[in-house]
Amino acid sequence: MPNQRDEAADDSPPDLPCLEKLDSPTGSPPTASLSRLMELESCLSNLNLAHEIVLNRDFCFRPRSPPTDSLEGRVTEIVHRAFWDSLQEQLSSDPPNYSHAVTLLQEVKTMLQSLLLPGHVRLRAQLDEVLDMELIRQQVHHGALDLHRLAGYIASTMASLCAPVRDPEVGALRGLGDPVELLREIFRVLGLMKTDMVNFTIQSLRPHLLQQAVQYERAKFQQILDRQPASLDDTTAWLQAAAAEEEAAAAAAAAASAARSESSSPDSQGPVSAIAVLDRAAMRLLRWDPRDQRYPETLLMDRARLDALGRRLQVLVLEASVLLLTDAQCGDAVFSLPGFVGRLRRSVAVLLEGSHAREADLKGALKGIGETALRLVTEALSGRGGAAPPQESRRLLKGQISELWKHDHPVRTLIGERAQGFLRATLQGGLAKRSPEPPAALGPVGAELAELGAAFGRIVHFNRSVFGPFYAPVLRKLLFPPGEAGTGEAETGEAETGEAETEEDSR
Incomplete structure (x- = not known):
């Protein structure tokens, strides 16, 4: 699910079954093909989400935040800044223009209502009373709107609904005096609270989903086969x-x-x-x-999970091969030293990191591993007062480790x-x-x-x-x-x- 989705979670597998061809069947109107495509996409999305929840214990949704140095991040920042600057200009005018502020208050009310549970009867009634949009519009018309009072009530309501992890951020709202900055932070924290609620719901439903996961995924895949018979x-x-x-x-x-x-x-x-x-x-x-x-x-x-396991297996095979070759050339006198195997493994793991993609990278990494292994062996022997390995053994060790990039290497095989x-x-x-x-x-x-x-x-x-x-x-x-x-x-x-x-x- 190793895999969380972006907007959803960051390490979730990116692959979805691409089973639908975009070309419309001959003689079929484009709208029919589009309808089938949308149905298939919905089916795949539900199937992928359920699968991630079942297999990925750490699956959770995270608010989407594009990188600041990306084009999307820069455009998003510019648009947001323009929006809030426009609101600042409206509230600073004489008399203040509250048209956009009222719209934002309506959105805040809707977001707060989405966080209420069925048992929050009194809180729901109070929310409808304080954030009565018709009354707020009348107050705007008569110049009697108290935006800070409403923001204070909103912050108090958020404090009663948020998870403990959000207490510092909700508490910080009360210290903001600028109404624009206050509304901006309210929306940001409400977004986090909605994500917390979604993740809480997922964790609550996960035991029930586990009981039905096999039947659910099988039924969804059957729907895909019904729409696309060539899906196997x-x-x-x-x-x-x-x-x-x-x-x-x-x-x-x-x-x-x-x-x-x-x-x-x-x-x-x-x-x-x-x-x-x-x-x-x-x-x-x-x-x-x-x-x-x-x-x-x-x-x-x-696929993303299995590919990661395959790469990890390659690294473990190479690590074990290096250790076996080092043991064969240097003997138990070195391997029995406390901490030697751990130091050698850590060095091998660091040098092998990211070297699986290209053969040239793996060759360079293994050459460095051979030199590192020889250095660690020499240091270990000198620390015990022993002599360095013979020149022939050192040459063989470096050469054998360097040759591990070959898939048919006897030790690696x-x-x-x-x-x-x-x-x-x-x-x-x-x-x-x-x-x-x-x-x-x-x-x-x-x-x-x-x-x-x-x-x-x-x-x-x-x-x-x-x-x-x-x-x-x-x-x-x-x-x-x-x-x-x-x-x-x-x-x-x-x-x-x-x-x-x-x-x-x-x-």
């Missing part, structure tokens, strides 16, 4: 690729088993497990090529396979079971890898709970002969039954 094309291609990989891996494993048992030919293989295909498909998301736009539609709302195996075992274990222990080679990054696996598992299992019925017919066609189709559907659909409840309990 990329999902189908994604599952096809995973099924091909799983079948190839099963065939290779069968061939290796037959070779070990000196059998003349491997035993005939039945269809691979649908759950195994789903697990392999999920693992493919962590190494997705960012240039590939054919992302599965059922996971577009989680080994660590990557171990990490992938750990994450897949985490998926197979499910949310209700204890996470497996990380392999020994991943021990130094085990805690972070387990945390990553837990986050990955929550996304994947919730996604299957929602979209299992949509995956089942696709996998049935891919994996099972016509006579065995029912088995595949049961495995992909019914095997996921109860995952929504498990997901809710895990929260």
Whole structure:
């Protein structure tokens, strides 16, 4: 939801399923296409909002504030300044012109009414009495409007309605003497109070939404499919690729088993497990090529989260690879020193930050990591009165670390396979079971890898709970002969039954 929306929250995933083509169908009037597009956009917005609330515990709305150095920020500042300068000019004229001020008081009243709860009967009646717009217009007509008295009542009402965090800002309103500045601050603080109310409502509704999330998201996606039947094309291609990989891996494993048992030919293989295909498909998301736009539609709302997890996994694999190479060249005499592994990991993490986007950046980062690792090793040994590593060991350490940018580097490949195996075992274990222990080679990054696996598992299992019925017919066609189709559907659909409840309990 890692993901909050802007106007909504800042780190929410930006991707929404782009399932509707803007071109009108042949022979259809443009208004019909526009109506369908608006309905689809509304459906997608509701689906994305509900998904963010469920998966992002920290999801909240924040008032939109464009950067001050941006064009939008400068235009917004100019327009706001012009508006308040105009109000200042009207109130400073002789006699004062209260036309805009009365309009602002009406808006303030409306905003205050939106903050009232059903139990605020007396406060609502008092608000209608004090901010009686007809009476205020009569006071303006007779030159008897007391703007400061009304502003004081507004500030007092805001103080009784605001959250404790807003008390200092509401209290500061009473110290403002300029009516324009006072109205401007009232609007600013009221905007914050409305945001607080929305976020409070979201938190209050979240437990109820969790109970209905799977059915709600499934129904919304079905509405999308009804309007755009081709909305599973990329999902189908994604599952096809995973099924091909799983079948190839099963065939290779069968061939290796037959070779070990000196059998003349491997035993005939039945269809691979649908759950195994789903697990392999999920693992493919962590190494997705960012240039590939054919992302599965059922996971577009989680793409930003999954991309972030994939980048984090790459960093952890590189960190573990550097640690393994350093240990191999320098031995336990260095690694057993208190704090050495922590210092080396922190240095590696800092140098790797932001280097995943371009291969040239990664090469430069790894070159610096090799020099840093050698310096830390030398400092650690000299601090214990030991001799510096031999020249050959230093050269090998720097060279091996510098070569880690290659995806086929033996150490990086080994660590990557171990990490992938750990994450897949985490998926197979499910949310209700204890996470497996990380392999020994991943021990130094085990805690972070387990945390990553837990986050990955929550996304994947919730996604299957929602979209299992949509995956089942696709996998049935891919994996099972016509006579065995029912088995595949049961495995992909019914095997996921109860995952929504498990997901809710895990929260």
